[in-house]
Amino acid sequence: MPVCRGMLATIACRIVRRSYDWHELHRLSRPLSAALHHDSVARPRISCLLLRNGAGKLALLLKFINLTRRTEIGANSYYLGSGGKGIVLDCGMHPKEEGEAALPNLPALAGRPVDAIIVTHAHLDHIGSLPVLMRQQPQARIFMTEPAAQIGDALLHNSVNVMTRTREEVGVAIYPLYTHRETERATDLWHHCPLRQPFSLAGERAPAQPNDEINFEFWSAGHVLGAAGILIRAEGRTVFYTGDVNFDDQTLTKGATFPETEIDVLIMETTRGDSPLPSGFNWAAEENRFAAALNRAFARGGCVLIPVFALGKTQEVLAMFYKFKRAKLLEDVPIYIGGLSSKMTEIYDRRANNTARVIPRLELFPEVTPFVLNGKTIHETPARSGRIYALSSGMMTPKTLSNIFARRVIDRPEHSIFFVGYADPESPAGVLRRAQPNDLVSLDEDERAQPLRCQVEQFQFSAHASRESILDYIRKTAPRKLVLVHGDLPAVEWMRAAASAALPQCEVIVPPPGVEIEL
Numbered sequence: 001m002p003v004c005r006g007m008l009a010t011i012a013c014r015i016v017r018r019s020y021d022w023h024e025l026h027r028l029s030r031p032l033s034a035a036l037h038h039d040s041v042a043r044p045r046i047s048c049l050l051l052r053n054g055a056g057k058l059a060l061l062l063k064f065i066n067l068t069r070r071t072e073i074g075a076n077s078y079y080l081g082s083g084g085k086g087i088v089l090d091c092g093m094h095p096k097e098e099g100e101a102a103l104p105n106l107p108a109l110a111g112r113p114v115d116a117i118i119v120t121h122a123h124l125d126h127i128g129s130l131p132v133l134m135r136q137q138p139q140a141r142i143f144m145t146e147p148a149a150q151i152g153d154a155l156l157h158n159s160v161n162v163m164t165r166t167r168e169e170v171g172v173a174i175y176p177l178y179t180h181r182e183t184e185r186a187t188d189l190w191h192h193c194p195l196r197q198p199f200s201l202a203g204e205r206a207p208a209q210p211n212d213e214i215n216f217e218f219w220s221a222g223h224v225l226g227a228a229g230i231l232i233r234a235e236g237r238t239v240f241y242t243g244d245v246n247f248d249d250q251t252l253t254k255g256a257t258f259p260e261t262e263i264d265v266l267i268m269e270t271t272r273g274d275s276p277l278p279s280g281f282n283w284a285a286e287e288n289r290f291a292a293a294l295n296r297a298f299a300r301g302g303c304v305l306i307p308v309f310a311l312g313k314t315q316e317v318l319a320m321f322y323k324f325k326r327a328k329l330l331e332d333v334p335i336y337i338g339g340l341s342s343k344m345t346e347i348y349d350r351r352a353n354n355t356a357r358v359i360p361r362l363e364l365f366p367e368v369t370p371f372v373l374n375g376k377t378i379h380e381t382p383a384r385s386g387r388i389y390a391l392s393s394g395m396m397t398p399k400t401l402s403n404i405f406a407r408r409v410i411d412r413p414e415h416s417i418f419f420v421g422y423a424d425p426e427s428p429a430g431v432l433r434r435a436q437p438n439d440l441v442s443l444d445e446d447e448r449a450q451p452l453r454c455q456v457e458q459f460q461f462s463a464h465a466s467r468e469s470i471l472d473y474i475r476k477t478a479p480r481k482l483v484l485v486h487g488d489l490p491a492v493e494w495m496r497a498a499a500s501a502a503l504p505q506c507e508v509i510v511p512p513p514g515v516e517i518e519l
């Protein structure tokens with residue numbers, strides 16, 4: 001997820017928070033009702049329950065705390081404790097909250113061991129609060145894949161800039177939550193781990209065969225460059241945390257390679273739980289539909305704005321333009337991207353030769369030659385016909401390039417806005433997607449509302465697994481317990497019902513925020 005000024009400064013286009021009350025969570029998590037508290041901060045509970053693991057040994061139960069503050073996609077972070085050791089999985093920043101509210105529920109870690117922090121990938125909602133947690137837990141070792149570390153470095157420095165501007169312009173006194181210097185020191189401490197190699201929490205290579213020590217191993221998650229699921233072996237049992245995953249190939253990024261056997265506990269993302277795959281959906285056919293729509297848009301004499309995430313979607317869209325030009329589906333039209341997107345694209349290009357890709361060794365900058373816009377030049381850039389503006393943020397958050405540019409095209413019938421991925425329904429992109437022609441649309445409450453006159457089209461190029469492929473994976477692995485995370489309430493609710501029906505023996509858990517549960 002790109003970081004941009006408006007993502008942290010939700011001063012305009014106020015977002016109405018969906019608040020899920022305790023009763024809703026209670027209803028969702030009936031098996032856990034005994035563990036629920038009314039407050040959002042966990043009170044440590046002493047638990048020494050034992051069960052027999054696969055080897056017939058007695059094993060301590062694993063303890064799990066959902067450190068997000070609500071059941072939603074926000075500041076993703078989870079705690080896993082076992083036998084006096086503790087791991088934090090991901091430490092994201094909420095893209096729509098401000099100040100401390102954007103952090104995970106870190107006070108819930110008080111008094112618990114934190115030996116390691118393991119990060120699945122470098123989207124803001126998974127890594128954005130890492131320097132804060134590192135300050136609070138200086139003894140913890142930090143692990144991620146090398147490409148995730150390179151992207152995370154760029155993303156966190158960008159996040160410092162965003163927070164600093166927000167402090168100056170909106171007056172959030174606590175910002176920045178960390179500095180460039182602290183980020184530099186933090187990134188120096190990160191351990192880079194290759195895929196499919198078990199490591200101990202001390203960062204030593206560990207044997208693949210389980211022993212009494214906790215170890216972990218990264219498995220390729222598709223999704224974006226460097227994204228990995230984490231297989232944890234603890235107390236003779238295995239826990240697999242998917243992070244964000246895509247099981248299918250995208251245009252550039254290959255689908256996930258995940259373990260398919262011997263998973264006791266599966267912690268699964270559910271982003272697309274409330275959106276069925278259109279019948280007969282096929283990525284290549286969707287690419288062709290996209291190319292045809294671009295040509296129709298140019299024939300109308302307009303330009304096309306494509307709101308994209310800086311990490312992932314930008315590079316997928318650039319790879320599509322490369323394919324379209326090679327196949328003569330599209331003329332060689334000028335393409336514009338944003339500053340953070342260009343940094344992320346450079347990292348993709350640097351790793352072109354040592355990352356398995358659907359288009360092997362493709363380097364996007366030399367092949368697609370996009371122009372780069374930034375927060376200053378965007379204001380002097382007119383919407384010119386026959387051009388593509390693939391700008392972040394994907395949610396069109398106020399003050400970001402895509403939001404500023406959209407206000408230049410929204411009331412002009414010759415121009416087009418194409419959506420190519422997920423947008424929160426309450427974000428400006430979500431509002432615009434639901435709007436009807438000639439509706440008055442406010443993309444930024446600091447600016448006047450405008451009538452919707454441009455063409456709006458939607459395409460399905462999600463970087464997240466479809467709910468159907470998630471269910472397939474759950475069936476294949478048949479975990480004893482399934483923990484549903486990283487989804488808004490309707491998404492986890494659908495997945496809970498579908499997974500319970502598909503695997504009646506499996507205990508399906510929607511972990512209530514801030515409450516310790518036993519796995």
Ligand SMILES: [Zn+2]
Binds near residue numbers: 223
């Ligand atoms: Zn992600």
Ligand SMILES: [Zn+2]
Binds near residue numbers: 073125126244
């Ligand atoms: Zn995510």
